[in-house]
Amino acid sequence: MQAVAQQIPCSQNPEMQSAVAVQVPPGGFFPQLVLTQKFRFLHDEIEAGISACREQCEFFLLCGGGCPSNKLAEHGTFRATATAHCELTRRVVAEVVLANLELALASAT
């Protein structure tokens, strides 16, 4: 169960906390993570968005598929790809770094 939870990027999003129930079984010591139907639905929707990013975005290896909460807030669905958030925090940064690397390489030769 832990491996499934780790596949979700930006899992610190507080608005998704209610999708997972943590229970301590009777007589048990360690809490167990219970994946609810809501969690499974959200997981599948988020995975679809990550797959779309993987297929469409040249920055996927750098980004990993973005933050689900931003996709939901900006597009109303987890299945979206590019957001203003990823544009400003990943794409622009990557493009600036790459441009500067190219300049540095060109001036070194």
Ligand code: SF4
């Ligand atoms: S940069 Fe944006 S479009 Fe590209 S993988 Fe990340 S979230 Fe998806």
